[in-house]
Amino acid sequence: MNDPERGKISANISLFRMYAEKKDHDLAGVLVNDYYGFRIDYSSVGQLFSYLDEFLDYVNFPMAATRRRTFGESAPEKREAMPEHVKDVEDGAIPDRQPDFILHVQFRQGATWQGTLRRADRQTTRRFRSELELITLIMNALDIERGKDL
Amino acid sequence: MLQTEREGSTEKKRAEKKSESATFTIKIQFARNATWQGSISWLEGQKTRNFRSELELMKLMAEAAPCEEELADW
Numbered sequence: 416m417n418d419p420e421r422g423k424i425s426a427n428i429s430l431f432r433m434y435a436e437k438k439d440h441d442l443a444g445v446l447v448n449d450y451y452g453f454r455i456d457y458s459s460v461g462q463l464f465s466y467l468d469e470f471l472d473y474v475n476f477p478m479a480a481t482r483r484r485t486f487g488e489s490a491p492e493k494r495e496a497m498p499e500h501v502k503d504v505e506d507g508a509i510p511d512r513q514p515d516f517i518l519h520v521q522f523r524q525g526a527t528w529q530g531t532l533r534r535a536d537r538q539t540t541r542r543f544r545s546e547l548e549l550i551t552l553i554m555n556a557l558d559i560e561r562g563k564d565l
Numbered sequence: 566m567l568q569t570e571r572e573g574s575t576e577k578k579r580a581e582k583k584s585e586s587a588t589f590t591i592k593i594q595f596a597r598n599a600t601w602q603g604s605i606s607w608l609e610g611q612k613t614r615n616f617r618s619e620l621e622l623m624k625l626m627a628e629a630a631p632c633e634e635e636l637a638d639w
Contacts, residue, residue, distance in 0.1 A: 464620055484621060486612045486628055527600050527618035545600035547619045
């Protein structure tokens with residue numbers, strides 16, 4: 416894994432191959448960044464957003480336009496070390512198939528994410544303006560019965 | 566009086582202690598920028614915060630009731 420702290424940070428740091436499958440009415444899978452050689456495994460939608468947001472806070476790219484609010488009285492501390500959920504790409508199996516999506520988080524404005532989601536099998540791309548819109552796109556793409564599709 | 570103060574302090578700490586369960590009142594006031602804005606009240610912690618997105622809402626809830634789960638395994 417290439418340590419983002421030592422090298423230059425490019426926009427590729429927030430570009431991921433995304434593997435996802437519906438599991439127990441939730442989402443599970445792995446995000447793979449080929450440019451920097453790391454992976455983020457997740458077993459729920461909450462973990463997906465939490466783990467990825469922690470990593471983006473650590474590398475500070477895309478830079479968040481707002482500071483996260485908390486129930487505590489003090490502001491959240493800046494993470495000094497790589498989040499534990501970010502691992503080397505070889506530290507686990509990767510599905511032997513093309514990724515379900517290509518996720519690119521381009522901006523973090525309004526306490527949420529903006530970017531593009533590309534559906535690998537159909538070669539179609541959609542822009543999302545929030546993580547709510549992102550998860551809606553993902554779930555609709557994975558849920559054929561709903562009809563509404565990318 | 567000193568013992569009452571200690572009991573009150575202990576009760577407050579117990580209420581703020583993170584546990585697996587938590588009770589929230591969520592008021593969604595706006596739906597702008599393809600996400601939600603509103604306020605969330607944490608009953609046990611007796612605190613209210615405004616949120617600007619679903620992501621921020623989820624992080625506030627996770628802060629009050631964190632859960633540890635095993636990572637997914639392919």
